[in-house]
Amino acid sequence: MANPSIYHATATAPVNIAVIKYWGKASTKLNTPTNSSLSVTLSQDDLRTITTASCSASFESDALWLNGTPHDVSNARSQACFAELRALRKAKEDKDSSLPPLSTYKLHLISENNFPTAAGLASSAAGFAAFVRAIADLYELDESPTELSRIARQGSGSACRSLFGGYVAWEKGDREDGQDSLAVQIESESHWPTMRAAILVISDAKKGVSSTSGMQATVATSTLFPNRANFVVPARMEAMKKAIVEKDFETFAELTMADSNSFHAVCLDTIPPIFYMNDTSRAAVRVVEEINRSAGKKVAAYTFDAGPNAVIYYDEANQDLVLGTLKKATSNVTGWSDKYTHINAAVPEGFNEAFLEPLAGGVSRVILTGVGSGPLKVPKEKALIDEQGNPRSAT
Ligand SMILES: Nc1ncnc2c1ncn2[C@@H]1O[C@H](COP(=O)(O)OP(=O)(O)OP(=O)(O)O)[C@@H](O)[C@H]1O
Numbered sequence: 001m002a003n004p005s006i007y008h009a010t011a012t013a014p015v016n017i018a019v020i021k022y023w024g025k026a027s028t029k030l031n032t033p034t035n036s037s038l039s040v041t042l043s044q045d046d047l048r049t050i051t052t053a054s055c056s057a058s059f060e061s062d063a064l065w066l067n068g069t070p071h072d073v074s075n076a077r078s079q080a081c082f083a084e085l086r087a088l089r090k091a092k093e094d095k096d097s098s099l100p101p102l103s104t105y106k107l108h109l110i111s112e113n114n115f116p117t118a119a120g121l122a123s124s125a126a127g128f129a130a131f132v133r134a135i136a137d138l139y140e141l142d143e144s145p146t147e148l149s150r151i152a153r154q155g156s157g158s159a160c161r162s163l164f165g166g167y168v169a170w171e172k173g174d175r176e177d178g179q180d181s182l183a184v185q186i187e188s189e190s191h192w193p194t195m196r197a198a199i200l201v202i203s204d205a206k207k208g209v210s211s212t213s214g215m216q217a218t219v220a221t222s223t224l225f226p227n228r229a230n231f232v233v234p235a236r237m238e239a240m241k242k243a244i245v246e247k248d249f250e251t252f253a254e255l256t257m258a259d260s261n262s263f264h265a266v267c268l269d270t271i272p273p274i275f276y277m278n279d280t281s282r283a284a285v286r287v288v289e290e291i292n293r294s295a296g297k298k299v300a301a302y303t304f305d306a307g308p309n310a311v312i313y314y315d316e317a318n319q320d321l322v323l324g325t326l327k328k329a330t331s332n333v334t335g336w337s338d339k340y341t342h343i344n345a346a347v348p349e350g351f352n353e354a355f356l357e358p359l360a361g362g363v364s365r366v367i368l369t370g371v372g373s374g375p376l377k378v379p380k381e382k383a384l385i386d387e388q389g390n391p392r393s394a395t
């Protein structure tokens with residue numbers, strides 16, 4: 001028999017990979033950034049978090065199960081998200097006394113990522129976006145994704161961008177209280193639907209230096225950093241928005257690669273230095289540069305987050321050039337199945353094949369995906385809880 005006193009809602013949320021990177025906090029308490037950033041939301045057909053938010057008068061404490069294991073929610077970031085969402089629900093209940101008092105109930109969240117957690121594949125972004133979206137749906141909140149992004153930002157900065165599909169900016173904001181540090185959609189996924197991303201998984205181990213501690217060390221010690229945050233990124237944000245609006249892939253590629261390199265340069269300039277890229281990552285950079293050189297124009301753009309994995313953006317029009325080359329180097333790894341059997345493993349004319357070998361051995365898996373939508377509602381019957389409120393798996 002269903003337990004009528006358990007309320008629940010389920011949502012999925014996407015990963016986003018920044019092309020102008022967030023690196024540096026203006027306030028660690030508010031989790032506001034030193035610079036604005038901009039990302040592409042990736043398709044949930046390939047990478048997604050699914051989260052069921054449930055609440056009941058019978059629950060004794062707030063709790064989260066992540067991939068089947070209890071996960072701490074006593075940290076300030078999760079607590080900030082809970083508190084803000086409860087306050088919005090409470091305001092609704094105060095206006096309408098017929099509403100059940102969900103804001104007074106403890107929350108149980110059950111969440112699953114269908115990709116490695118804490119491995120530089122933006123799990124915290126999809127994770128906190130799904131966390132906030134699912135609770136907002138449970139509470140039937142009317143706030144817009146931009147308003148909810150202010151809450152998700154406090155869970156993990158990059159999460160604020162995962163509340164939208166397509167091309168998303170996180171405007172750093174200027175206010176002391178962080179209220180204007182929000183995500184906005186620049187263009188939806190349908191504006192430039194031919195944008196594709198090939199992720200080369202070089203390591204799915206948990207990374208050595210977390211983004212949070214890494215960026216704080218950079219702000220504290222890098223002399224290159226103020227120039228990046230105050231001058232380089234603001235100009236790039238404007239140029240990147242224009243490139244996206246105009247669907248100008250060459251400019252998009254130039255800016256994406258330059259910004260990834262600038263971010264990893266300030267990491268190297270941190271004391272002690274932080275290395276996220278490894279030899280295989282650098283081999284991926286050389287392969288992309290060689291694809292572009294031999295094609296005579298920029299048809300591919302690499303970017304690396306706080307880990308060694310490469311994300312390579314390209315336009316579907318150049319799929320054969322880009323995927324053909326990547327397939328030639330990595331055809332033995334998983335990810336090339338089904339939809340990609342027709343891609344001929346071949347390099348562009350004039351491509352120097354000596355660049356392929358250093359990449360070949362270091363890639364463990366490819367994930368071939370594209371631009372995608374923001375969070376989605378999941379029907380009640382697919383919730384990650386059973387009728388008694390116990391966790392159950394999505395698969
Ligand atoms: N589905 C989820 N629900 C709630 N929290 C999550 C979820 N997935 C990940 N997280 C949180 O994010 C943390 C991992 O974030 P971390 O920044 O270390 O790695 P990452 O996001 O995979 O990498 P990066 O942000 O550098 O790309 C987890 O330990 C957990 O606290």
Ligand SMILES: C[C@@](O)(CCOP(=O)(O)OP(=O)(O)O)CC(=O)O
Binds near residue numbers: 021022155211304305
């Ligand atoms: C390199 C990045 O991926 C850093 C992401 O940092 P997080 O959003 O994980 O950091 P916290 O706010 O401390 O949780 C660049 C980016 O996504 O913009």
